[in-house]
Amino acid sequence: MDVKKARERLRGILLITALIIGAVIMLFPFFWMIFVALKEPGHGFKLDFVFAKPLWNNFVAVWKNTAFPFSKFFRNSLFVATSGAFLTALFCSMGAYVFAKKNFVLKEVIFWMMLSTLMIPGMMFMVPQFAIVTKLGWINTYRGMIIPHVANVFGLFLLRQHMETIPDSLLNSAQIDGASEWQIYKNIIVPLSMPVITTVFLLTFLFQWTNFLWQLVVNTPDSMKLTLPVGLALFRGQYSTEWTLLMAASAFSIIPIAVLFIFAQRFFIEGLTAGAVKE
Amino acid sequence: MAIKNKILRENITSYIFLGPFLIIFLVFLAYPIFYSLIISMHKVSWSTDLYKVFSDMKFVWFRNYVRLFDDSRFWWSLIVTAYYAVLTIPLSVFLGLLLAILLNNKLPGVSFFRSAYFLPSVLDVLVVGIIWSLIYSPHFGILPKILNSLGIKTFTETGVLANSRTALPGVALAMVLRGAGFGMILFLAAIQNIPVSVYEAADIDGANPWQKLIYITIPLVKPIIFFLVIMGTIASLNAFTEIYAMTQGGPYVVEFMGGIQGATRVSGYYLFEKWDTMQYGYAAAVSYVLLFITLVISLVNAKIMRNKK
Numbered sequence: 151m152d153v154k155k156a157r158e159r160l161r162g163i164l165l166i167t168a169l170i171i172g173a174v175i176m177l178f179p180f181f182w183m184i185f186v187a188l189k190e191p192g193h194g195f196k197l198d199f200v201f202a203k204p205l206w207n208n209f210v211a212v213w214k215n216t217a218f219p220f221s222k223f224f225r226n227s228l229f230v231a232t233s234g235a236f237l238t239a240l241f242c243s244m245g246a247y248v249f250a251k252k253n254f255v256l257k258e259v260i261f262w263m264m265l266s267t268l269m270i271p272g273m274m275f276m277v278p279q280f281a282i283v284t285k286l287g288w289i290n291t292y293r294g295m296i297i298p299h300v301a302n303v304f305g306l307f308l309l310r311q312h313m314e315t316i317p318d319s320l321l322n323s324a325q326i327d328g329a330s331e332w333q334i335y336k337n338i339i340v341p342l343s344m345p346v347i348t349t350v351f352l353l354t355f356l357f358q359w360t361n362f363l364w365q366l367v368v369n370t371p372d373s374m375k376l377t378l379p380v381g382l383a384l385f386r387g388q389y390s391t392e393w394t395l396l397m398a399a400s401a402f403s404i405i406p407i408a409v410l411f412i413f414a415q416r417f418f419i420e421g422l423t424a425g426a427v428k429e
Numbered sequence: 430m431a432i433k434n435k436i437l438r439e440n441i442t443s444y445i446f447l448g449p450f451l452i453i454f455l456v457f458l459a460y461p462i463f464y465s466l467i468i469s470m471h472k473v474s475w476s477t478d479l480y481k482v483f484s485d486m487k488f489v490w491f492r493n494y495v496r497l498f499d500d501s502r503f504w505w506s507l508i509v510t511a512y513y514a515v516l517t518i519p520l521s522v523f524l525g526l527l528l529a530i531l532l533n534n535k536l537p538g539v540s541f542f543r544s545a546y547f548l549p550s551v552l553d554v555l556v557v558g559i560i561w562s563l564i565y566s567p568h569f570g571i572l573p574k575i576l577n578s579l580g581i582k583t584f585t586e587t588g589v590l591a592n593s594r595t596a597l598p599g600v601a602l603a604m605v606l607r608g609a610g611f612g613m614i615l616f617l618a619a620i621q622n623i624p625v626s627v628y629e630a631a632d633i634d635g636a637n638p639w640q641k642l643i644y645i646t647i648p649l650v651k652p653i654i655f656f657l658v659i660m661g662t663i664a665s666l667n668a669f670t671e672i673y674a675m676t677q678g679g680p681y682v683v684e685f686m687g688g689i690q691g692a693t694r695v696s697g698y699y700l701f702e703k704w705d706t707m708q709y710g711y712a713a714a715v716s717y718v719l720l721f722i723t724l725v726i727s728l729v730n731a732k733i734m735r736n737k738k
Contacts, residue, residue, distance in 0.1 A: 165534055172528065173545040176606050179560040180549065182571065186563065195569030245450035254443035260451070267458050269727050271667040273697045274716045277709055278461035281468060281483045301454035331442050360553040362670050367704070379555045383673075386559065393563055400556045411551050415544055418551060422611065423618050 183404065187397035195393065208398035217388070223381035224402055226292075227359060230377055234296040234358035239351040242302055246309035247339050251321065264303045273363075280367050290373040295365055299358065305350040308424055312346040313339060349421035352414055359407060378403045462720075469493055469713035486710060493714035501686030503715065506699040507722075508685075509597065510665050513695055516601035518661035522654055524605060525612020530642070532613070533620050543617070547610035554607070558674025561603040565589035565675075590675055593682045593692040600675050600693060612657050619650045659730055666723055669697040678702070 187208055190200045202208055212220045248254065249261065279298050288294030316339065324334050340347065362379040369376055371384055382399050389395060411418060444451075470493065471486035497503055528546055532539055549557070564572050567588035577585050584592065589599040623645070631641050647654075672678060678694035694702075696719055703712035 162534075162536060165531060165536055166538070169531055169536075169538075169542045172531070173542055176546055176549055176609070179557060179564065179603075179606075180552070182564060183556075183560045195566075197571070197574070241450040241453070244446045248443040248446045252439055252443045252446075254440045254447075257443075260447075263459060264454065267462075269663070269723065270462075270720060271663050271697075271723055273667050273669060273700060274465070274720045274723070275458065275461050276700070277468060277704060277713045277716055278465040279457055280704070281464065281709070282456065282461065284483055297453060298457040301450055301458055303454070303458075306450065331446070335446070356551055360555070362553070362555045362673075363701070379553060382555065382559070396559065397563070400559060403553050403556050407551060407553070408548060411548055412544070415547070419547065419614055423615055 180404070180408070183397045183400055186393055187401050189394050191392065191394045193394070202394070208394050209401070212395055212399045212402070215385075218381055218385045218399075220378070220381060220385075220399055220402055223376055223378045226375055227377040227379075227403075230292060230295050230365075231355045231358040233292070234300065235351045235355040237296065237300045238302050238305060238354040239347050241300060242305040242350055243309050243340065243343060243347055244335065246306050246313050247335055249306070249310045250313035250316075251318070264306070268303050276363070276367060279364075283368060288368070290369055290375055292375055294368040295361075295375070295377070296358070299361065299364065302350070302354060305354065308350060308421065309343060309346055311424075312343055316342050345417070345420075348414075349417040349424075352410070352417050353421045355410075356407065356418075359403075465713050465717055465720075468710055469717050471710045471713075473707055473709050482707070482709070489710070493711050494718075496711070497714050497718060501688040502690060502694070502699060503696075503718075505683075505685045505688075505690040506694050506696040509692070509694055510668070510696045513597060513601060513668060514662055514665035516598055517605055517665065518658055520601070521605045521609050521612055521661065522657050524609040525657065526616050526647075526650070528609060528613040529616035529620055530646070532617055543614075546613055549607045550610040552607065554604075554670040555674050557603065557607050558600075558671045561599075562590060562675045565599055567591065591680050593680050596676050596680060597693045600671055603675070604671050612653075615653045615656070616650055619653050620646060623649050655730070655734060659727070662726055662730075663723070665695070666719055667697055668695045669701055672698040673701070 188201050188205055189196075189208075190202045191208070193200045212218075214221070249257070283289060283294045283298065286294075288297075320338060321334055324338055329337070360379065362383070365377045365380045366383065369380055376384070382396075382403060385399055386396060468483070468486070470488060470490055472489045472493070473482055474485050474487050532543055532546075564570055565584075565588050567573060567584070567586055570584075570588055573584040573588060576583075584595070590596045627645055628641060631645060636644070672693055672695055676691075676693040678691035678698050681689055681691045683690040683692050696715070700712055700715045700719070703709075703715055
């Protein structure tokens with residue numbers, strides 16, 4: 151019996167060691183970024199412990215850089231991601247409500263049309279979307295960055311799936327009480343779908359925050375609306391060897407997402423697994 | 430009459446609620462599929478000013494597609510894309526499954542490890558790529574330094590990314606380590622759905638852990654493997670940001686069909702280059718061929734899935 155217990159124990163220790171090694175390898179780039187960002191300029195490549203004085207010096211230098219104002223890039227990114235996520239959550243939930251609870255002409259046709267675009271890699275839309283945005287005069291605008299990606303078909307399907315489980319009797323009795331469609335949507339559908347709406351909001355926020363290619367396409371380098379990833383790419387073009395500054399600039403993009411993830415990971419995980427597990 | 434009115438009202442309400450979404454969907458997702466075909470039969474006329482470039486294009490029938498057929502760089506980019514898919518997909522399926530099996534034990538701190546593995550997959554590809562290009566850089570990068578001290582001097586001079594043999598595997602490794610947590614979460618959910626009684630029955634029959642993995646776990650998580658293969662295929666056809674961040678398509682040293690090719694120029698990056706040099710008609714033709722390839726792959730996938738079921 152003791153042998154068996156000892157074996158169990160050994161197995162547990164081995165497993166935990168393997169898990170720790172795995173975590174160190176997978177999170178290494180993240181820690182390396184912070185380590186280098188805290189170092190004295192010029193020491194980015196050296197394996198020593200010469201840190202900047204004060205410690206956050208590189209962050210301040212990048213934040214206040216006049217040619218590449220990362221404080222401005224940060225605000226732009228925050229605005230693009232927040233308003234993009236808000237509009238997506240609003241429009242997806244409104245559309246999902248009627249897909250879940252109403253009958254209307256062409257419902258099936260529209261449904262299949264949407265479903266078929268889900269499998270197309272986003273790269274394929276780049277040229278025509280750029281042409282449309284150019285024709286609309288939306289180059290170097292927030293609209294140009296946000297609106298083309300607001301019609302999130304995945305988000306709509308996710309919400310529709312959830313809203314179908316809301317009992318019809320609830321909606322009917324509200325209707326009998328004289329509630330308008332908008333009131334039903336606002337007072338019954340939205341509160342009951344809040345967890346899924348939050349998931350769609352957070353996933354869209356993440357998507358817009360990291361949507362580098364499209365933000366690069368819509369902005370010219372002299373745009374006033376540059377976002378963090380585009381600013382970072384341009385900054386790197388100028389200062390490709392200033393690794394301490396580059397890593398500090400990178401941290402401004404990474405750390406908010408990491409913090410958001412730690413507090414809201416349940417929503418991320420539920421949203422990302424919902425698409426796969428339902429087969 | 431009352432019923433007719435009700436149907437009409439339901440239709441109007443529906444379209445008002447769906448309206449904002451539907452308009453954006455039609456303008457920016459449905460219409461582009463046709464518009465792309467139109468652009469692909471045009472050529473930018475160089476005398477135009479920048480803001481009218483799309484109105485002043487010249488109609489050239491299928492000339493862009495004919496040119497594409499002879500374009501060694503395009504064919505090469507398809508080969509690189511397929512190679513990238515082969516490098517990333519099996520490895521991330523394997524790693525995701527391995528992590529899920531490790532985490533499917535009763536151990537202290539399991540939920541901490543689950544978060545730690547999943548975290549990298551939500552981080553910005555561009556930034557992760559830039560960090561890895563620091564880790565990989567020649568002479569001073571931490572990885573060549575470690576390998577150097579172990580006696581492997583291959584990467585000291587060129588780093589990982591300037592060597593045509595290791596550049597794409599280097600990108601693939603960085604992206605697999607970033608994305609493995611996503612597969613892990615899916616596998617973990619699927620494994621935890623398998624009833625314990627199935628494993629208990631196997632225990633009674635005297636199955637060892639390896640047999641349980643091969644005969645129970647893997648067959649039952651097959652839908653997840655399929656899903657990851659499809660997502661991985663789409664991600665390979667979509668690959669751009671990691672290449673932009675790490676290699677810009679280089680090193681340009683590979684000989685193929687009489688031209689010098691970039692060792693990591695995947696089709697997504699090639700498409701971007703065509704856009705970047707304002708060859709919009711040609712870029713649209715490239716994306717149309719890629720769209721066609723995607724459709725064929727999806728159909729084949731769907732067929733395989735149906736046959737397996």
